[in-house]
Amino acid sequence: MPILATTPTLKISSHELSQIRQLTELKSSSGSHSPSLTTMQESLPDINVAIDACYLSNPLATDLFWKFFNSDVQMDDQLFRRIVEAYPAQNANIAERLAPAIGVDSSRILMANGATEAIQAIIHNYASHLHVNVPTFSPYYEFATPGHQITTFQSHKEDGFALDPVQYVDSVVKSGADAAILISPNNPDGYMIPRGDLNWILDRLSYLRTIVLDESFLHFGLDAPPGVLPSLVSVTEAYPNVSIVKSMSKDFGIAGIRAGYAVMAPDRVKELLDHGYLWNINGMAEYFFLLMTRRNFITEYLGVLREYRGAVSRFTARTANADYVTAYPTSANFQLMELPPGLPADLITTLMLVRHGVYVRNCDDKIGLDGEFIRVAIRTEKENHQIISALEDVISSV
Numbered sequence: 180m181p182i183l184a185t186t187p188t189l190k191i192s193s194h195e196l197s198q199i200r201q202l203t204e205l206k207s208s209s210g211s212h213s214p215s216l217t218t219m220q221e222s223l224p225d226i227n228v229a230i231d232a233c234y235l236s237n238p239l240a241t242d243l244f245w246k247f248f249n250s251d252v253q254m255d256d257q258l259f260r261r262i263v264e265a266y267p268a269q270n271a272n273i274a275e276r277l278a279p280a281i282g283v284d285s286s287r288i289l290m291a292n293g294a295t296e297a298i299q300a301i302i303h304n305y306a307s308h309l310h311v312n313v314p315t316f317s318p319y320y321e322f323a324t325p326g327h328q329i330t331t332f333q334s335h336k337e338d339g340f341a342l343d344p345v346q347y348v349d350s351v352v353k354s355g356a357d358a359a360i361l362i363s364p365n366n367p368d369g370y371m372i373p374r375g376d377l378n379w380i381l382d383r384l385s386y387l388r389t390i391v392l393d394e395s396f397l398h399f400g401l402d403a404p405p406g407v408l409p410s411l412v413s414v415t416e417a418y419p420n421v422s423i424v425k426s427m428s429k430d431f432g433i434a435g436i437r438a439g440y441a442v443m444a445p446d447r448v449k450e451l452l453d454h455g456y457l458w459n460i461n462g463m464a465e466y467f468f469l470l471m472t473r474r475n476f477i478t479e480y481l482g483v484l485r486e487y488r489g490a491v492s493r494f495t496a497r498t499a500n501a502d503y504v505t506a507y508p509t510s511a512n513f514q515l516m517e518l519p520p521g522l523p524a525d526l527i528t529t530l531m532l533v534r535h536g537v538y539v540r541n542c543d544d545k546i547g548l549d550g551e552f553i554r555v556a557i558r559t560e561k562e563n564h565q566i567i568s569a570l571e572d573v574i575s576s577v
C-alpha cells in the first residue's frame with residue numbers, strides 16, 4: 180500500500196513525512212534486500228538506529244565470537260596480520276578440518292562464502308526448473324537465470340504457514356520441476372517442518388534431481404543431544420539428491436564474515452571444486468571455522484544458544500497475546516507479524532525507525548504474503564522489551 184496516499188488521515192509530523200520519503204527512496208534503490216545499516220546511516224544521518232531488528236542474528240553469539248577472537252589475538256599478536264597477509268586455506272582443506280564438527284565426511288562438504296554462494300552454486304549447476312515455497316528467502320528465485328523455470332507452492336497464513344506434506348508433494352510432482360527448495364525453519368515465517376513430514380516428503384521426492392534443504396535457522400528450532408549442534412546433514416547419506424544449505428550468519432551472529440557451507444553428494448562437491456571455489460573462504464571465515472573445531476567454543480556456544488532461545492520464547496510469549504498485531508508462531512529467531520487492517524507495513528516500519536530507532540523488516544516486497552506484514556528479529560532481553568514497546572507505541576499512535 181503506498182503510504183503517502185494514506186498519510187493525510189494519520190498522525191504524522193511533516194518532518195517524519197520527509198524522513199519517510201527519504202527512506203522509501205533508499206529502500207527502492209536496495210532491491211529486494213533491506214539497505215544495510217551503514218548505507219542507511221550514511222544517507223540519513225539524523226536517524227539513529229538503536230536496535231537492528233531487521234537482520235536476523237543471535238547477538239549473544241556475536242559477543243562470544245568477539246571474546247574468542249580478542250583473546251586469540253592477544254595470545255598471538257601475529258594472528259590478525261596473517262589473516263590479512265596470507266592466502267587462506269583451500270576449500271577442501273577447510274572442509275576436511277571441519278568435517279568432524281559438521282558430522283559428515285569431508286567429501287560431502289562445499290565450503291561457501293556465505294550460504295548465498297552455495298545456493299548460487301546449486302541452482303546454477305543442479306537445477307533447471309525450481310519449485311519454491313512462498314513466502315521464501317528471495318535469492319532462491321532471484322538467482323535463477325533466464326534459462327531457469329520457476330514455479331511456486333503457496334503456504335497460507337490461515338494455517339500458520341504450515342507446509343501440508345501431501346499438498347506440497349502433489350504440487351511439486353504436478354509442476355514438472357527437477358528441483359525443490361525447502362527452508363526449515365522458513366524465512367520469513369519461522370515454520371519448521373516436523374521430522375516425520377520431512378522424511379515423508381524426501382521419500383516421495385527422491386526422483387528429483389535436487390532438493391535443497393536450507394537449515395540456516397535450525398539451531399533455534401531443533402533440540403539436539405547435549406554437546407551436539409542441531410543439524411539434518413545425515414539425510415544426505417540416505418537421499419543423494421538432497422543438498423543441505425547452512426549459513427553461519429544468523430546463529431553465530433557473524434554475517435559480515437561470510438561463512439556458510441553446503442553438504443551434498445560427493446560427486447557434486449568434486450565437480451564444483453574442480454572448476455572453482457578454491458580460496459572463497461577468506462581469512463576471517465577460516466578463523467571462524469577453526470573455532471568451530473574447538474570443543475570449548477562449541478560448549479560455550481551451546482550455552483549461549485540456550486540462553487538466547489530463552490529470550491526468544493519470552494518474546495514470543497508476549498507477542499502471542501498482543502491485540503495490536505497477529506504474531507505467527509515461529510521456530511526461528513524472528514517473528515512474522517501481520518498488522519491490523521488499514522496500517523501499511525512501510526508506515527509502521529518507518530515510524531518505528533524515526534521515533535524509536537528500531538529497525539524492523541517491512542515485508543512488502545515478499546512474494547506470497549497477502550496482507551501487511553513485518554518481520555521482527557528477536558534480540559537480547561533488554562532490546563526485546565524496547566522493540567515491543569516501540570511496536571505498541573507506534574501502532575496505538577496512528
Ligand SMILES: *Cc1c(COP(=O)(O)O)cnc(C)c1O
Pocket residue numbers: 292293294295296316362366393395425426427428429434437438439
Ligand atoms: C540469510 C539466509 C541465507 C544466507 O546467509 P549467508 O549470510 O549468505 O550465509 C541462506 N538461507 C536463508 C534461509 C537465510 O535466511
